Amino acid sequence: MPVSFPFPMPSQNSLPQNHREQAGQCRETYSALRGQFNGDLLRVSDPGYEEARTIWNGMVARRPGLIARCIDVIDVQNAVRIANDMGILTAIRCGGHSLAGFSTCDGGLVIDLSKMRDVSVDPDTRRARVAGGCLLGSIDTATQKAGLVFPSGVVSHTGASGLILGGGTGWLTRRFGLSCDNVAAFTLVTADGAVVRASSEENPDLFWGLRGGGGNFGIVTEFDLKLHPLKSVVLAEGLTAQENIRKLLERWRDFMANAPFDLKWNVNLRIAPHAKSVPVQLRGQPVAGSSLIWTGAPEMAEQQFQSALLLCDRDSVRSQTVSYLDLQTMADSDFPHGRRYYTKSGYLNYLDDATIDRFLDGLSTIPSSETQIELAYLGGAAGEIVADETAFGDRSAPFIINLLANWQDASGDALHISWARSVFEKLRPAMKPGVYVNFMSGDEQDRVPEAYRQRWDRMVALKAHYDPGNFFCLNQNVRPRKN
Ligand SMILES: Cc1cc2nc3c(=O)[nH]c(=O)nc-3n(C[C@H](O)[C@H](O)[C@H](O)COP(=O)(O)OP(=O)(O)OC[C@H]3O[C@@H](n4cnc5c(N)ncnc54)[C@H](O)[C@@H]3O)c2cc1C
Secondary structure (H helix, E strand, O other): OOOOOOOOOHHHOOOOOOHHHHHHHHHHHHHHHHOOOOOEEEEOOOOOHHHHHOOOOOOOOOOOOEEEEOOOHHHHHHHHHHHHHHOOOEEEEOOOOOOOOOOOOOOOEEEEOOOOOOEEEEOOOOEEEEEOOOEHHHHHHHHHOOOEEOOOOOOOOOEHHHHHHHOOOOOOHHHHOOOHHHEEEEEEEOOOOOEEEEEOOOOHHHHHHHOOOHHHOOEEEEEEEEOEEOOEEEEEEEEEEHHHHHHHHHHHHHHHOOOOOOEEEEEEEEEOOOOOOOOHHHOOOEEEEEEEEEOOOHHHHHHHHHHHHOOOOHHHOEEEEEEHHHHHHOOHHHOOOOOEEEEEEEEEOOOOHHHHHHHHHHHHOOOOOOOEEEEEEOOHHHHHOOHHHOOOOOOOOOEEEEEEEEEOOHHHHHHHHHHHHHHHHHHHHHEEOOOOHHHOOOOOHHHHHHHHHHHHHHHHHHHHHHOOOOOOOOOOOOOOOOO
8 A cells, every 4th residue: 555655735735835935924924923912923943943843743743934822812813814814824733632733834824822721610600711722631630620520532631622623532422422512612713813702602503513623613712611520430441362352342342332321441452561560471462451431339330340351361450449630641651742643543333243353453463562443432422412413523333443553763654554544444344434533644635524424515614604715724624615
């Protein structure tokens, strides 16, 4: 299979044609912004530029001409107005965790919200107001002070804006729904620089589109989030040896089909690390890792976990009550900044023998010990929401899978990317059309209509209304309809 990197980003096709033109646009943008910008403007030669240009995925090493680090909504408005007038290619950044690398660009402008990280929590109404540059960890820390949670992702250094706008899955998805299901209102700056609010009462169409539509419609400067009471969960983990993985996947499939919403059971297929916590006989071997959480009454946990853990190596099983903050940070070090990552994802319709064979084949050819095949069971509260209520892709498929290749050196690019692509192609027959936009890579623009399926026309019309010039083009892009 051919491997092409740096991967093409079709949404950059309309970019300024040459470096000189881009450099000129950056200079003009800088001059126009300088007098009316309260945050930092970083040019290529400025101290701090090298660090500021870097995003999480080491595969994507781009050099923007200017980075505008906003400190308030007015900065965001000024940056958008001027950039749009100049016609300069513009990327938007919250936490910089776009797997696809959309939060940076070569030669253009980055509007960076990383200085806008205020969170205020109202315990009485169980609501939080969260600024558009927050990381998940900032939200968790603030909401836990009031014993409350916002359902989000599983790694605390991920940006909240990108995650929520694309949908947002995590430990609490089955219990409380997707992150985007728990947004009461958005405040955003649209492509013309206006501040717009979207909720079920104000601009309801935009509210619909922002819940799953990614960064297509504007820059969210504040989220009004719904919170839920929760301080701790019971967590169980275990490893299943290669010879039992088939049985484990069958059990996972059958058990989860009727599992309570309080139970989340994730499986990942990988090579067990040479770590003290791993039984000697499993170190360096292909295994299935199970991670389960139970959010119901703690005394019920063991009974719920029993069936899952029976197929795990007994020496590998651990079960304990953990604080929500510990749960939310326990995977942080598994996904460090600066490594190289590539992903292919989809929804599975079913998990039959042939599909399990393909997973096992994928595991037997896995190219490195940090690479993994992630399987999560959806449903629960997220599956209860009617498909057309939000722009988010499919809620009906039971399983979401993510082939996450993770390696250190550019010399491993071809091997890791081809592995992910080839396992994905083999699994395609069992897949339901559709894909979660936040798990897509930067070379999958052709799959964006698939991500929205029956919601595509509505997305295109909404885009044409709020961003007719496609100013917000560095994302899983919905191009505005040409009238
Ligand atoms: C380590 C890691 C763990 C992850 N875990 C999960 C997980 O558990 N669950 C899950 O659902 N996803 C997860 N993801 C995927 C994640 O949802 C996306 O990568 C998401 O884009 C990250 O958001 P960000 O703000 O850091 O993105 P950035 O890279 O900062 O931005 C990405 C895009 O989001 C849009 N955007 C960002 N900020 C704004 C804003 N304020 N207003 C409008 N648009 C904006 C822009 O289009 C931008 O190009 C994970 C990713 C990583 C790298």
